[in-house]
Amino acid sequence: xxxxxxxxxxxxxxxxxxxxxxxxxxxxxxxxxxxxxxxxxxxxxxxxxxxxxxxxxxxxxxxxxxxxxxxxxxxxxxxxxxxxxxxxxxxxxxxxxxxxxxxxxxxxxxxxxxxxxxxxxxxxxxxxxxxxxxxxxxxxxxxxxxxxxxxxxxxxxxxxxxxxxxxxxxxxxxxxxxxxxxxxxxxxxxxxxxxxxxxxxxxx
Numbered sequence: 005x006x007x008x009x010x011x012x013x014x015x016x017x018x019x020x021x022x023x024x025x026x027x028x029x030x031x032x033x034x035x036x037x038x039x040x041x042x043x044x045x046x047x048x049x050x051x052x053x054x055x056x057x058x059x060x061x062x063x064x065x066x067x068x069x070x071x072x073x074x075x076x077x078x079x080x081x082x083x084x085x086x087x088x089x090x091x092x093x094x095x096x097x098x099x100x101x102x103x104x105x106x107x108x109x110x111x112x113x114x115x116x117x118x119x120x121x122x123x124x125x126x127x128x129x130x131x132x133x134x135x136x137x138x139x140x141x142x143x144x145x146x147x148x149x150x151x152x153x154x155x156x157x158x159x160x161x162x163x164x165x166x167x168x169x170x171x172x173x174x175x176x177x178x179x180x181x182x183x184x185x186x187x188x189x190x191x192x193x194x195x196x197x198x199x200x201x202x203x204x205x206x207x208x
Contacts, residue, residue, distance in 0.1 A: 014136055018083050021132040026058075026094040028125035030102040033057060035115040038181030040126065040191060041169040048178030057099065062092030065142065072142035076149040081139020088142060119183040120190065127194040135203060 032039030033047050049060045065088040072080050107118060133141065140148065147161040174180050 014083070014138065015086075017132050017136040018086055021129045021137070022087060022091045022094050023098070024125040024129045024132075025091050026098040027102070028122040028129070029057065029061070029095050030098050031107070031118055031122035031125070032183060032187075033179075034102050034105070034107040035110075035118050035122075035183060036108050036179050037112070037115050037119060038179050038183030038185070038187075039119075039122075040184070040187035041166040041173070044173035044178035044180055044184065045169040046173070046178075048173035048176030051177035056096050058092040058094070058096030060092075061095050062089070065089075065092060068142035068146065072140075072145035076140075076145040079140045079145040079148060080142065081137070083133060083137035084139035084142055084145070087133070087137075116182065116186065119186050122183075123187055123190040123194055124198075126187075126191055127198045130191075130195045131199045131202065134199070 029039075029043050029046065032043045038044070039047065046057050046060050046064065049055070049064070050057045053060065055063075069080070069084065069088040072084065107115065110118075139145075143165060144158075147156075147158050147165065150156045150161050151158050170180065170184070
């Protein structure tokens with residue numbers, strides 16, 4: 005396969021992954037029953053600074069990308085860079101569509117169903133990036149550096165980062181609630197299950 009076709013295919017998959025992220029972030033925030041830790045951080049910074057969620061995401065991702073390039077450049081690829089620069093604008097692009105749905109007025113049961121769907125969107129994103137991306141997400145690159153340099157296990161580091169995101173986001177006004185619990189419970193297992201369903205070869 006020509007290299008430009010291979011790159012074009014990977015780029016389109018990356019765009020799809022970013023769209024799923026943008027949808028998930030907006031669903032979480034508009035439901036207002038809590039979200040994953042990074043979205044809690046974005047929500048809190050958005051409320052405290054007055055910036056849009058997309059612009060907040062852009063600045064946060066650029067900070068993480070700069071740290072990733074400084075600490076673990078070899079793990080940063082074109083997917084890492086494109087994701088960091090463009091997922092924020094896509095969040096803003098999708099926002100009016102989801103905001104017009106007035107999800108905050110729905111019943112709690114329906115909101116929970118929507119939050120579960122948002123977690124599914126995240127799982128799709130993670131699977132696509134893991135399978136077809138070029139380069140780690142910047143936060144993961146930083147955590148892998150800490151693991152190799154200081155012996156801090158990745159899973160422990162991830163818990164610590166999530167705790168920091170959650171605490172800062174909550175202090176700045178981000179919503180923490182049942183949606184946060186759902187995100188903790190479903191995102192990891194959902195990602196592994198989706199990867200198994202989509203990419204495990206059928207037994208002959």
